[in-house]
Amino acid sequence: MKQLFNQLISFPYFFKIAQKSFPYLFLLSILVILLGVLWGVFFSPVDVTQGEVYRIIYLHVPAASVAQSIYYTMVIASITYLIWRIKMASVFMISMAPLGAIFTFLALFTGAVWGQPTWGTWWVWDARLTSTLILLILYLAIISLFSSFDRRASTDQAVSIVVLIGGINLPIIKLSVEWWNTLHQSASMTLSGSSIDNEMLIPLLISIFGFYLYVTAIGMRKMQVEILKREISHNWVKEIFIEKR
Amino acid sequence: MRTKRRNRVIFVSSLVASLSVAFIFIVLAMNENVDFYYTPSDLTSSKIINKDSLRIGGLVQEDSIKISKDSLKTNFLVTDLENSIEVYYEGILPNLFKENSGVIARGFYDYSDGIFYAKEILAKHDENYIPKEVKKALVNDT
Numbered sequence: 518m519k520q521l522f523n524q525l526i527s528f529p530y531f532f533k534i535a536q537k538s539f540p541y542l543f544l545l546s547i548l549v550i551l552l553g554v555l556w557g558v559f560f561s562p563v564d565v566t567q568g569e570v571y572r573i574i575y576l577h578v579p580a581a582s583v584a585q586s587i588y589y590t591m592v593i594a595s596i597t598y599l600i601w602r603i604k605m606a607s608v609f610m611i612s613m614a615p616l617g618a619i620f621t622f623l624a625l626f627t628g629a630v631w632g633q634p635t636w637g638t639w640w641v642w643d644a645r646l647t648s649t650l651i652l653l654i655l656y657l658a659i660i661s662l663f664s665s666f667d668r669r670a671s672t673d674q675a676v677s678i679v680v681l682i683g684g685i686n687l688p689i690i691k692l693s694v695e696w697w698n699t700l701h702q703s704a705s706m707t708l709s710g711s712s713i714d715n716e717m718l719i720p721l722l723i724s725i726f727g728f729y730l731y732v733t734a735i736g737m738r739k740m741q742v743e744i745l746k747r748e749i750s751h752n753w754v755k756e757i758f759i760e761k762r
Numbered sequence: 763m764r765t766k767r768r769n770r771v772i773f774v775s776s777l778v779a780s781l782s783v784a785f786i787f788i789v790l791a792m793n794e795n796v797d798f799y800y801t802p803s804d805l806t807s808s809k810i811i812n813k814d815s816l817r818i819g820g821l822v823q824e825d826s827i828k829i830s831k832d833s834l835k836t837n838f839l840v841t842d843l844e845n846s847i848e849v850y851y852e853g854i855l856p857n858l859f860k861e862n863s864g865v866i867a868r869g870f871y872d873y874s875d876g877i878f879y880a881k882e883i884l885a886k887h888d889e890n891y892i893p894k895e896v897k898k899a900l901v902n903d904t
Contacts, residue, residue, distance in 0.1 A: 699798050
């Protein structure tokens with residue numbers, strides 16, 4: 518276990534693993550997303566109150582779930598970096614933040630498209646919507662830190678601290694719909710069950726799984742790029758690319 | 763090296779500790795203001811909420827919707843299953859507006875006649891997703 522961890526945080530080893538697994542993972546993720554979304558859009562039944570417009574759930578829920586999960590993993594990475602100074606942790610944060618921003622935006626956008634016909638408005642300042650907007654702003658703030666320092670270590674340190682502080686927003690997003698009166702409905706899927714009919718739920722779960730696979734694949738690719746940026750002058754990089762030729 | 767790491771652990775844990783305290787304060791402070799709407803019980807209880815613009819939310823009470831035939835004037839009751847409040851609204855209603863489903867009205871509550879004069883009506887969707895066919899079957903069963 519410890520050996521596996523040590524291998525994964527070593528740049529050359531991770532780079533080789535990612536290089537090999539990326540094409541399969543990426544292809545698989547696209548297939549799974551297509552399966553989930555197409556099933557959801559064309560073959561699952563119409564919702565009794567919302568009508569056809571509910572089908573946006575097959576993009577909205579996976580995007581929102583991925584957007585928050587990325588931040589959770591980034592918080593773990595930030596603590597790892599702050600205590601053990603593991604460089605892979607900062608590579609991870611810097612690679613994942615733009616993905617998080619994109620999926621938070623997608624969640625807000627699809628939510629607005631759904632809200633206009635369903636609620637009668639595309640945006641309100643309720644606790645769930647506002648805290649999700651704050652998540653987007655946090656991601657953008659973290660991204661803007663990337664190029665704000667001259668020294669690599671200062672950037673990594675600053676990014677870690679901001680990520681950790683921003684973590685305070687995560688329980689607020691999660692619990693906003695439970696604690697306060699919000700326009701956004703409370704969670705349909707909980708550990709104790711789901712209030713979504715099975716015929717609608719199965720494609721949704723497939724779509725969510727596909728989004729996670731996609732983020733894993735693209736995240737690995739982005740980490741490879743970030744590693745190359747940092748290690749370009751190292752021998753192992755030259756060896757890999759000369760071997761290829 | 764060892765003391766350096768210990769200092770980092772202290773740094774991170776004090777940061778996490780102060781964030782937790784901040785989190786508690788934020789939540790306590792927001793509890794008063796963050797609610798998107800009031801419930802009918804909030805309004806009918808002794809506490810007077812004197813605001814020019816506020817929102818109430820609840821369910822549209824069964825058999826309470828009265829829509830005028832020749833205008834857009836609507837009257838209905840919003841209930842939280844304990845208390846209900848009469849809402850007056852003139853305008854177009856959202857598609858999901860119907861009996862026994864969630865609604866949020868923004869407007870002004872007149873304590874003198876006990877009517878809520880709404881300027882905007884939003885429909886609130888609940889967390890249930892039910893296919894049309896299943897719903898039909900459920901209704902037929904009961």
